[in-house]
Amino acid sequence: MANQISEEVAAKANAIKEEANTFFANKKYEDAIEKYTEAIELNPNIAAYYANRAFAHTKLEAYGAAILDGDKAVEVDPKYAKGYYRRGVGKYALARYKEAAKDFRIVVKLAPNDKDAKLKLEDCEKTVARLAFERAIANNEVVKKVSDTLDLKSILVEDSYDGVRIDDGQITKEFVDDMIERFVAQKKIHKRFAYEIVLQARKHFMEQPSLVDVDIPKDHKLTICGDVHGQFYDFVNIFRLNGRPSETHAYLFNGDFVDRGTFSLEIILTLFAYKLLYPTGMYLTRGNHETDDMNKVYGFEDEVKAKFSETMFKIFSETFATLPLAHLVQKKIFVVHGGLSSRDDVTLDEIRNIDRIGKGQPGQGGLMSELLWADPQPLPGRSPSVRGVGQRFGPDVTENFCKMNNIDMIIRSHEVKHQGYHVEHGGRCVTIFSAPNYCDSVGNKGAFINIAPDKEKTYSLDYVQFDAVEHPKTQPYGNRFRAGF
Incomplete structure (x- = not known):
């Protein structure tokens, strides 16, 4: 009543x-x-x-x-x-x-x-x-990966194509620079080269563990960025402000490269190309949006189908399944998209050995899913997540994880922050978010973290904030279902 x-x-x-x-x-x-x-x-x-x-x-x-x-x-x-x-x-x-x-x-x-x-x-x-x-x-036959069956040689590049080409499978700086210029001008690269980038990236990631070690040599720098969510012009602005990836300046993009924004394809192709150009100059963590479920709802699947084809999306899906789940910087900073597990006994070695490729999609439970979906909370302990997947973890959980694994802190992303970053849990947990004015509506700043070796300790952190830049106005992909969001 x-x-x-x-x-x-x-x-x-x-x-x-x-x-x-x-x-x-x-x-x-x-x-x-x-x-x-x-x-x-x-x-x-x-x-x-x-x-x-x-x-x-x-x-x-x-x-x-x-x-x-x-x-x-x-x-x-x-x-x-x-x-x-x-x-x-x-x-x-x-x-x-x-x-x-x-x-x-x-x-x-x-x-x-x-x-x-x-x-x-x-x-x-x-x-x-x-x-x-x-x-x-799947129950009745072994399903071959599209990535393993595509014949690149059958895809001809027309003489009229006016962009820099990939010859003999070699990604060059000239090619990457030209590709970015084409994307800024809202032009595509040839589908042959797009396929080649994604297939090569998949092969590279398949050879990596689920937790990748990142060491910063003397006189080098690492920049960690959070979610960029298809905001290509803000993404390019990071390089304009902070320098492009190189042999001495590495970047680590911490998941959620795609969905929401309408230039996700341009971002992911740029990231993959840089990974191939500078294998130790670009690191990529899988986020909760590098998954089929999210791509269907938030636009990436429809964007790839509109700009290329369904086959191209299937190859992206198979490649996202090979992305590492976390990184360990200078042996002291654990970098993961979402956060920590619902268990207290998770070690770095356990994360390193997760069979992410065999599992493919993370699902909505278990360690792999939690790494992609969890969020911090100010109160001790754990609680259910308002997201409906994963859980929230308190400062005591972070402290225990850091002490047990002999690390200093975790850097994660996954949440928009008004100032672009947020430090909590006594400095042990940092959220970094790199999509300013998220979805053209939130009004937040973006941020990234520059990390360099330090004489007195293992590393130093420098937080850099930035504002959104102008970009072409386009309609969101996947809009038929998104009306209810």
Whole structure:
């Protein structure tokens, strides 16, 4: 039975809800969540309050929290279509396609004229059918990797192609410089060269362990960058501000190169090309967005299909599965995209020996998934993540991991920070985020960390902040489903 609320309290709650709506409209989602929560505490009987808060959680990728709010909305009002809709979006984002389809089916029944819900239901049903078909094939025969069957020699480069070419498989500085200029001008490279870059990168990463050691020689420098999420023009600006990769200046990009922004393909091809040009001048960590589930929802799959082909996306998927999961810098800094495990006994050697290639996709549980999805929290211990995958870990967890593995700190990414970086857990945990004005809406700074050998200790850290730059205005990929995000 609903709580009895006076007209005065109900009116106050509604006024606070309107404040929350204003925050939401201005893309201040955390403030909106705070206000929706105030309204709910005053009047827990309004399903729309929970659905609105679920939408704000979705904007912050807190899908677990969005699902819980969807649960509450339909508990308050079992015929409230938007509650099922918000819950379905959260489940879809976490690749829970069958469950999402059930919610969208209810929405279509309650609101037969909702075209968007019909499209989402159709998308879910097609995805469920495709995954079932792929599982059936995998159970009945050995499925060959597309990467192992593609014949590059059959792809001819027309005489009219005006870019620098790859000859005899050799990536040159001239080629990489020309490729970046083409991308800045919104031009593509030939598909033959794109395939060659990705296939060579896959071969290289397959030979690396899941935890890669990075040593910085004397008079060299390493720059660590966080998420860049398809923001190619901000990505190039990092090199403009800080210098391009070279034999003496290495970069480590810590996951989430793709999705969200509309120039993900340009970023990942540039990163792979630099890795091939300077094997010890570019290091790449897998992020939670270098996965099939995220690429389907957040645009990279559709972007690659639009700019090249489905075959190209399959090869990217197979290559992302070979990316290392973490790096160890100067034997003292553990660099990982998400964070720490739900277990206290995880060693660097265990991480180093994870069979990431055999597993392929990280799934939503276990050590590999946790490394990609976890987030720090200020309180001790661990708690469930609002994302719906992974968990949150406190300063005591970080301290224990560092002491047990004889390291100083962890550097991770995965979360937008207003200043571009954030230091917590007594200096043991640093978040670095390198996509300024994230999604053209958050207004945050980007940042990177320059690390160099130090005479008095193993290394020194220098944090550098930067602002967003202008870029061409384009429509997001994957927009048919993204309407609900």
